[in-house]
Amino acid sequence: MATQDWSKKTSDVPEGVRRQWRADRALRPAMRSPGRPEPSRTVQREFWRVIATGITTAEAALQVGVSVPVGARWFRHAGGMPPICLSEPTGRYLTFEEREEIAILRAQGAGVREIARAVRRDSSTISRELRRNAATRGGKQDYRATVAQWKAQQAAKRPKTAKLVNNPQLRQYVQDRLAGQVRGPGGTAVSGPGTPVWKGLNKPHRADRRWSLAWSPEQISARLKIDFPEDESMRISHEAIYQALFIEGRGALKRELVACLRTGRALRTPRARSQNTAQGHVGADVVLSERPAEAADRAVPGHWEGDLIIGTGRSAIGTLVERSSRSTILVHLPRQKGWGEKPPTKNGPSLGGYGAVAMNKALAASMATLPEQLRKTLTWDRGKELSGHAQFALDTGTKVYFADPHSPWQRPTNENTNGLLRQYFPKGTDLSRWSAQELEAVAHALNNRPRKVLGWRTPSEVFAEQLSSLHQAGVATTG
Incomplete structure (x- = not known):
């Protein structure tokens, strides 16, 4: 009821009584009807705790005793993130179980002090609870546990502007x-x-x-x-x-x-992993265990990891990542002349853009832009596109090593970078449509993002430091 209406009707009421009414929120604006009041915070906390164990939303809803649509709505509206604190409130506040006991005793005609002794609370706490959180839509104060819990939760909200x-x-x-x-x-x-x-x-x-x-x-x-x-x-x-x-x-x-965001998801959900396909063209002298030890600790620049990201129609983009600076180079792999004009020939040349010959040529052109000291080794997966690695090593001076089958963690920097690049080049799209200039722009954007592992510096900044140190070392040697 509005404040002015109460002023007319309570002008002859002592100030002390009116102060009590104000304390009991009697003069607050009319609250919206909750319909059926939502489940208690205790139920909602349990729902999010169960969600954290990894089960589905439907299973979590049934486990805490709410319907599947309710659980789905909670999860969707919160974006997959718990919107409330999951720690239980202190004993200072009445719980839903205590309110249920109060409602039962009140319906049995028990007085305030008797209820207080039964629930082991102060009588003033029970008195305030019966006045403030009673259901009043019927014209009189009827105490119901669900309505009281809803009113208490609404009054406890402390909205904070983001x-x-x-x-x-x-x-x-x-x-x-x-x-x-x-x-x-x-x-x-x-x-x-x-x-x-x-x-x-x-x-x-x-x-x-x-x-x-x-x-x-x-x-x-x-x-x-x-x-x-x-x-x-x-x-x-x-x-x-x-x-x-x-x-x-x-x-x-x-x-x-x-x-x-990199995942592009509207909700927080886990991401599936893909596995590499093993190939059998790798000799004993180019396995990962033969790679120099200096490449493993990332202290020395010039050691690279590489792979392909694949699109539809046998389109692909080559990715090269320097292990120390995390600097990225994207290799343009256009389709070869004759692609799509005639059916593919068995054991014939690959026209998709990433056959062994085309791959060697494109990789060599990309690596040639680097100083010789910054192209020491290249770690690749077991893909057949680099089956001509011996010729590539002769052309560039970069020794190629291959990771073990089904072991993407042996090329962690490249796997992470490929995940970032999928934001620009999603799976199931034609990657041959992008020009070398557009790939350079994407690599430029990626190289100018700050990285936690680099102390929030960018790969471009770290790579520039590496080039500068090489230049200074060359000047000192010449002198």
């Missing part, structure tokens, strides 16, 4: 690094592919995605301390950025910006 809402400069910085436009080394914008309308589903497995700078929330959070060392207002945790993207109602960032 940091990105209150700080426009911080919000703009986050959006620019997350969804900013990809540009080439000269500053020219590269639009990338046209993309379908975002529908709020998980990442499109067989569709193009919008190209963006796509810094991860952790990269954005850490880089703020470097770019704004004196401005404490320009600070935000990576978890706060994820919550602004995933959880409904935060309002700071548009939900469709989740498509700029």
Whole structure:
């Protein structure tokens, strides 16, 4: 009931009584009808604890005693992230079980002090509970446990405005690094592919995605301390950025910006791994165990890892990553003349762009742009595209070694980079449509993202230091 209505009806009521009414929230605005009140926070906490064990949303909902649609709605609205603290409240607050016992005793006609003794609470606590959280829609105060729990949860909410809402400069910085436009080394914008309308589903497995700078929330959070060392207002945790993207109602960032995350998922879900296919063309002298020890500790630059990312129609892009600086080179592999004009010939030349001859030529051209001291070894998987590795080693001076079958962890830097590149080159798309200049732009964007493993420096910065140190060493030797 509005305050002015209460003033007319209670003008002759002593001030002490009116103060009590105000304390009991009697003058608050009318609360919306909850319909059937939602399950208690205890049930919701248990739901998110069960979700954390890895079972499905439907199984978690049935396990805590709510319907599957309710559990699915909780998970979807929260973006797969627990929206409430999972630690139980202290004994200071009444639990739902205590409210059920209060409701039973009240229905039996027990007085306030008798109820207080039964639930082992102070009588003033019970008195306030019966006044504040009683159901009043019937015109009188009827105490029901579910309604009382809902009212208590509504009153306990302390809405806090998100940091990105209150700080426009911080919000703009986050959006620019997350969804900013990809540009080439000269500053020219590269639009990338046209993309379908975002529908709020998980990442499109067989569709193009919008190209963006796509810094991860952790990269954005850490880089703020470097770019704004004196401005404490320009600070935000990576978890706060994820919550602004995933959880409904935060309002700071548009939900469709989740498509700029590397996974592109609208919910937090695990990602499946793929396995490499073993091949049998590798000799004993080029297995990983024969690789120099200096390549393993990353202390010496010039050791590379490589692989292909495959698209439809036997299209592919070669990827090279330097183990020390994490600098990336993308190898353009255009289809050969005659592709699609006639059926493929058994044991004939590969026209898809990544046959042994074409691969050697493209890799050699990419590696030739590097100083000799920065092209010592190359670690590849067991793919047949590098079956001409002996000729490649003669042409470039780069010794090739092959990882063990089904062992992607032996090329961790390259596997991680390929995962990042799938944001620009999704599976199930034709990769032959991109020119060498467009691949260079994507590599430029990737090389200018700060990396946690590099102390939040970028691969370009570290690679430039390596080139500078080589130049200084060469000058000293010449002198």
